[in-house]
Each structure stands twice: as structure tokens, then as C-alpha cells.
Amino acid sequence: MNDKLKELADLMFPNVTKTVSDYEKMYPERKLEDGARVTRFAPSPTGFVHMGSLLSALEDYKAARDTNGIFYLRIEDTDQKRSVENGITGILNDLKNFDITPDEGMINETDAIGEYGPYIQSKRQEIYHTFAKDLVLRGLAYPCFCTSVELDEIREIQELNKERIGYYGSFAKCRSLSIDEAINKIKAGCEFTVRLKSPGDFDKKITLHDEARGDIEFPENDLDVVIIKSTDKLPTYHFAHLVDDHLMHTTHVMRGEEWIASFPIHAQLFEVFGFELPKYVHLGVVMKIDEEGVRRKLSKRKDKEASVEFYHKEGIPKDAVKLYLMTIANSNFEEWLNNNPDKDLSEFKFDFKKISTSGSLFDVEKLFNISKNYLSKLSATEIYDNLLIWTKEFDPEFYNILENNKDYAISVFNIERGGEKPRKDYTSYSSIRNFVFYMFDELFENPDYEWNKITDKEEIATILNTYYEKYMVLDNKDEWFPKVKEMCDELGYASNIKEYKKNPDMYKGNVADVSGVIRVALTSKTNTPDLYEIMKLLGKDRIKERFDRVLKK
């Protein structure tokens, strides 16, 4: 009997030379400190990372780093349909943009670092086959010759009879094939998959633990799942998960909640080999509300905000994106951030119990708010440096101006920056130009003046001329505004707004209207930061020039 099994196994896996225990020796237990977590990010080589997977990569990374563990990158390319040319490079770039650097795994399309490789599944063929063969030898796996047509028929029958769907029990036709029959079919050249001969009983319950959700009770798995596919002889996800995560000594498997349903299969696979089950964390999906008001999974195809590229183009700082993702990842993160505004992200300890188990809505508004706060805390020089990088790629015109006027630009960004209550108006690098364009002559060639209360040309001329001749102060912040008020008194405007509100009819307007005229003449905008700061940077000559421009019209 054992000889027969061996013959079958050899026939199924003619190229296998090693044994499971050979591999056990090749990939020994990692030497890490107690409690160190080993996590992984395991994408298909699709060329890019979207928000959902970036979130889980960040969580994996944090979980490992918090404990001086290992975070590695494994490429799951067992499904050719999901692979694209240079797909690994794109993923690596996206991760790098967010400072998520794996300790082990693929570093480009072909190479890897680390002792537990290969880190790409298509190169692990021999290992999977060794493990599968071991199962066959022990009578725990068998070849299945069912065609997809036959499988469809089984399902139809099951649906018709309202029976549980799947390849199990008496529906598992090939399970009861004799070894000789199997041998003969293979010899005859029949295509086959390899299926697990499941020892489970659907009527028995098992309790599995999820680090975020707690205990979950399932019926035991009794499905004879495919572990090796027929045409390419590559493993299915289930089997690759078992082999890879065991051999690479993953301690914490973090994955999407769509995997909860196959949890019993995985637990059974580990059990059949007598391997210790890693800890599992099933993450909620990131959702969005679409145009029709329907709540659905954030889709990398349909939703621009799902792609990492979107934030890059918008000029949302990557650290702000990370901060936002952390608020989704751990519900206590936001509070921690508010209480520790100056601490580094690395000081926050990631907690599996604080992972949201219901799918959270992706809130772009909130991201913008976080970005705004983040940008408000940067120094003018940091804004300048980062903006230079961003404009170089996305706004060459602005880039040139910035590069040629470094010190001036920094002083522009420095207006109302720093201190207890820094100005918060930039939401992204792409938004900055619209806030500061008027400070650069090159961008102020054809301004669209937003005259507001006072629109009469004569009146505007009077105010501008009078101000420039008699009241302009550029060297004393405390004095400039009292001077404007003085002018108001001279020209018949109320210098005191409260008073104006009591008796509006006694005046032509108030000091806000008057400074509004100066503001629009200088910047074309009704809303700007502190006028004195702007005038000081503009300087007397450019103020004159801009006033003249308005007066000539």
C-alpha cells in the first residue's frame, strides 16, 4: 500500500528531491527577541498599490517595527492574470514613497534580500510540490481529474437539491478513486489538480481566534480544496499561504476580511502538517459613498482617491496620508496624535484590538484637514523645499519662479507661520500657488481684481493716492494700521467699526472697506493674510507700481 502511494506521489511530483523536514532545516526559527512580530505585505505584482493595500502594508509595517520584528515583502504571482510587466517595481516605488521599507523580500523585479526566500511565489514551485507530495504520501491529498464541466454539474445538482455547495463528501468523486486508478489516469496523461483530503466534519465546530474580532466559531472545513492547480502546477492561495507563512515564520497574518471565510481551511492545513498556526488579524475594507449615495468598497478602478498616485499629484504630503491612514487603522491614534503633537509616529504603539472591524468610510475631507494641520506646522523652509520638489514635477512655471527667488519665496511662506497659532490655509502643495501668486510679479500680470464694497474709480484713486502720499507705513507693524484709521477720518470713513455699525449713515464706509481697497489693489484678492506683512515684502516700489496699474485703468 505504501509502495503504491509512493508510486502515485512520484508520478504526481517527479521532480521533487527534498522533503518537508529538509526545508524545515533550511529555514530555521528566526532569532528575534521575545514578542517580536514577523509580518508581511503580500501583493500580486499589479504595478501599483491602492489605498486599501497601502493601509494594510502600513499596518503590517507598524506591527513589526513596534516590536523590533521583521516586515517583509512577498510577491504573490501564482495568478498570471494579475501580473503586469515590471509590476514589482511599481509596488516598491509606492511603498518607498511612504517610507515603508521592507526588511526582507523583493528589492526589484528579480532580486531579493533575506534568508527566507525566494520571496516570489513563482520561484518556490519546488517547495510547494515537496509539501504537497508529503501530503500525498501520507494519504492526505489526492489527484483530482474532474473537469470544470463536471465541477459545474456537481454544483448544479447541489443547487437543485438545496445542498451545500462544494467538493466534499460523496460529491468528491476523485477522493474515492483507488490508487491504481489514479496511477493509470496519470500514466494515460490525464490532467489533474491536487486536492486536500479534508479530515474535517462539517457538523463539528471549531473556534478560531482573530486578534481584532475575538473568537469566531465555524463548522470544520470538509472541503477538499485544490492545493495545486492543474495547468501550471502552481499552488492556490490557501496552500501557498501555509507553506510560505510557515517557512518564513510569519507570526501575524494581517489580511482583508474577505479571508475570514477560508480561515477554517487554513487552520486545517496547518493542523495537518502539525505546524503552529500564526495569529490572524482580519481587516475591515475601506469603503466610500459613491455618486448614487451607495456605500461600497473603495475601488481602484472607479475611484481616483483610491490610487496612491492621486495624492502625489494633488500634493498631499505623504506624511499626512500616513497620519490619516493611521487614524483609520487604530481608533485611538487620533487622540494620541492630539495629545502628542510633537512625537514621532514611531512612538505610537499599534494595537490589534483597536483595529476597526467594520469597514470604514474613506473620508477625503478629513484627510485634507489632517494635511492642512500638518502643513501649518512645517517651517517656511520646509514648505519651500517640498514645494520645489512638487512643482518640479507638476508646475514647471512656478518651479522656475521659486528657484530663482528662494529667499523671497521663503519669506512669503513665512507670513503668519510659526508660533502658537500658525496660519492654516494650505491644504496641499497644489493649493499653495493660489494663495501666494500675487506675491510674485510674474504671476500677477493680468490679475482679476475682486473689488468689493468700494467700486467707484474716483474713490479708489483717492484712497490709493492719499494712502501712498500721506499714510503708508512699512517699517512699524504697530503703526501702520493706526495710520489707515487716520486716513479714514480724513476721507470720511469710520475708523471705528463698532461706531460705524451704530450709525452707518454718517460715513461713506468703514476702515475695513478702505483697507479692502488697498488689499485688492495690491493682491487682486479680497481675502489675504496680514496686509502689513504683504506690503513689507512687496516694498515701496512695487506697491507704487501696483497702485499705478490700478489708477491707469
Next chain:
RNA sequence: GGCCUGUUGGUGAAGCGGUUAACACAUAACCCUCUCAAGGUUACAUUCAUGGGUUCAAGUCCCAUACAGGUCACCA
């Protein structure tokens, strides 16, 4: 259809048998103020999907129901 997960304000959420049901975003009003941004103050769930039950006491425990999602592939 079977199995599993989830459901607290517009949004993200805290809450783990006794709290006025935190906090943050958004929204609105007021204050401050040369405009804006910021900041400050206030408002915003008589109620935790619904219905039962356990308990002196339930968002919190139990049971049903509803709704949403996942899964039942030689995709991951």
C-alpha cells in the same frame, strides 16, 4: 441557499453591566478681528438597526428579525 462578519449623530468613532453616550472631521451661530485663515465659546444622538428576554440596572449579556458586506473558483 449554507456559513461568516458587521450595524452607536452627516462622517470617522470611544464605550467591555451603573458616564450628562468621550473625542475628531463636517455643519451652524456668536466672540476676536482691516479681510480671510486660525483661535475661542456654543449648538448638533432624549438615544446606540428593530423586537423580545436576563438584570435592581443593558449601547454593553442572550435570543429572534431586518439591513449591509464577505465567502462558498484550478482568483487572490
